[in-house]
Amino acid sequence: MTQKPQTNVLVHANELTCIREERILFDELSFDIHAGDIVQIEGPNGAGKTSLLRIIAGLSRPYAGEVHYQGQDITRCRDEFNHDLLYLGHLAGVKSELTAEENLNFNLRISGYDGFDTSDILANVNLSGFEDALAGHLSAGQHRRTALARLWHTNCRVWILDEPFTAIDKKGVEELERLFIKHAESGGCVILTTHQDMSVVSDEQLRKIRLDYRFV
Numbered sequence: 473m474t475q476k477p478q479t480n481v482l483v484h485a486n487e488l489t490c491i492r493e494e495r496i497l498f499d500e501l502s503f504d505i506h507a508g509d510i511v512q513i514e515g516p517n518g519a520g521k522t523s524l525l526r527i528i529a530g531l532s533r534p535y536a537g538e539v540h541y542q543g544q545d546i547t548r549c550r551d552e553f554n555h556d557l558l559y560l561g562h563l564a565g566v567k568s569e570l571t572a573e574e575n576l577n578f579n580l581r582i583s584g585y586d587g588f589d590t591s592d593i594l595a596n597v598n599l600s601g602f603e604d605a606l607a608g609h610l611s612a613g614q615h616r617r618t619a620l621a622r623l624w625h626t627n628c629r630v631w632i633l634d635e636p637f638t639a640i641d642k643k644g645v646e647e648l649e650r651l652f653i654k655h656a657e658s659g660g661c662v663i664l665t666t667h668q669d670m671s672v673v674s675d676e677q678l679r680k681i682r683l684d685y686r687f688v
């Protein structure tokens with residue numbers, strides 16, 4: 473089913489149903505995500521938050537329903553959607569055998585960016601002096617920051633971030649929150665999961681979509 477797009481709806485979830493191991497995680501779930509939205513998918517462990525993010529990102533298929541990007545089913549505008557999508561999963565896509573700088577370079581290049589001063593970008597995430605450290609030798613928080621560094625340099629409008637604050641210290645979380653606000657204000661959207669409360673993004677700026685663990 474193709475929906476008529478509202479002008480500022482970026483992502484539309486249309487009656488999504490997800491079943492895992494014979495358990496219905498969510499059923500006929502629909503929502504719109506607009507330009508300017510910061511949306512937290514919340515719910516207890518195992519409720520289906522990561523499953524929902526992966527479906528929105530087109531990484532896995534729902535049992536039923538579709539995801540639309542700017543009015544088109546994402547299975548029919550995959551190139552355009554992927555071009556505008558930045559997905560950061562649990563495992564964050566950081567290679568332990570590469571340095572922090574090599575990881576960032578790699579991630580920027582596969583997203584089509586080249587020739588940038590990566591040391592400036594790493595400075596944004598407090599990794600100055602660690603450019604040449606192997607990611608495998610970094611602390612958990614520094615490892616995560618290596619993955620997050622690309623957020624400071626992307627033109628992608630849709631950010632889907634699975635637990636971006638994991639292992640990040642308080643100041644780092646606040647910097648990320650400010651970046652989310654800036655991104656939303658410039659016409660993008662952020663869809664994230666976190667078990668932490670946010671302190672910079674206000675209740676008015678944050679939309680929540682709740683999933684509850686179901687017993688069937």
Ligand SMILES: Nc1ncnc2c1ncn2[C@@H]1O[C@H](COP(=O)(O)OP(=O)(O)OP(=O)(O)O)[C@@H](O)[C@H]1O
Binds near residue numbers: 492515516517523524
């Ligand atoms: N590919 C899969 N195959 C089978 N079961 C899966 C798969 N992916 C997720 N599940 C199951 O679906 C349920 C929801 O998992 P999911 O990772 O989406 O939850 P979550 O809400 O993100 O949890 P958490 O807060 O712990 O990260 C879990 O019971 C999980 O074991």
